[in-house]
Amino acid sequence: MSDGFGFHVEVAHSSGSRAGVLTTPHGQVQTPLFMPVATLASVKGVDIARVVETGATMLLANTYHLHLRPGEELVSQAGGVGHFMGWSGPTLTDSGGYQVFSLAQQVKVTDHGAAFRSHLDGSQVNLTPEKAVAIQESLGADVAMQLDHVIGLPAARNDVAEAMERSLAWGERCLAARQKSDQAMFGIVQGGLDPELRAISAKHLRSLPFEGFAVGGLSVGEGPEAMASTLQVTVPYLPQDKPRYLMGVGTPSDILGAVNEGIDMFDCVMPTRSGRTGLAFTWQGKVNLKNSKYQNDKMPLDEDCEIKELNKYSKSYLNHLIKSNEMMASMLISLHNIYFYQQFMGEIRKNIKNGTFQSFYKKYMNLFD
Secondary structure, eight states, X not given: OOTTOEEEEEEEOTTSOEEEEEEETTEEEEESEEEEBOTTSSOXXXXXXXXXXXXXXXXXXXXXXXXXXXXXXXXXHTTSHHHHHTOOSOEEEEOSHHHHHHTOEEEEEOSSOEEEEOTTTOOEEEXXXXXXXXXXXXXXXXXXXXXXXXXXXXXXXXHHHHHHHHHHHHHHHHHHHOOOSSOEEEEEEOOTTOHXXXXXXXXXXXTSOOSEEEEOSXXXXXXXXXXXXXXXXXXXXXXXXXXXXXXXXXXXXXXHHHHHTTOOEEEESHHXXXXXXXXXXXXXXXXXXXXXXXXXXXXXXXXXXXXXXXXXXXXXXXXXXHHTTOHHXXXXXXXXXXXXXXXXXHHHHHHHHHTOHHHHHHHHTTTXX
């Protein structure tokens, strides 16, 4: 166990949902939690002071992007990724495996690591498990992720199995490469949509001294039913006393379904990406503020919003900003969406603790389809 890191389950239900407390060197946070994505040490379109106002407790930044620009040395000299972006709470860094899969050019993956061309300038980059650990230790996040081999779905079973086995070997190398005692590391379960491969991956990883475990390789083309069935065959193999993280997920419905299977941590660009397209998440469902029916709607998105500045703006005004291509539209809607996600997670935690999560689940599960 890394110094200053711990996890305690406060309430757990037989149905799967649970609430707990994650302890890090930068404070304690309650789970289940949602991490806004600060890929480049910035939550897109929302300044850190506003992110704090939303109630967010933990942020995610990305190893691949920060390694390419501005470089982990500069971030380290600034006191780590949290200090660099003005955030005082806990942080987690993704290892970069997904970005190698989704962004890099001319990628060649071997057992040694991944060699690819930067999507920024075409320069040659080599990312090994050892290099991924060194970068993340320089970035100074509270939680680092092992380097994993991500492939798109659907894929041939042999290819999925090879990527899974490679990820297991890389996980062991990441653990062996650790130098810092104050940074936790999570292993990543792979195996595509194959129950047998997922079980093999989870069983192997749980025997290793990771502080937590992530379910990776989803949100890469499979549907919600496939995601749910994959969690059902994966989570039972993960330790009860360590946090479980579903990477890159997702919609409020995705989160509800995963919490129901026992997941504790989430991240996704959904709140800000949707904000940039004029889509808001509310307790009444999704609101497409581009729609002309909001042109004369004088009500705010959320009358009970605790961020007073958001209450000043009507749906009519937001509709006007969108139609005028004003950047303030995406900024305000992104801020609202992050706030809604934090409120949503707060209600999930409250209902788990009160024993009413199943009712909450049934009420909101299909609202955001």
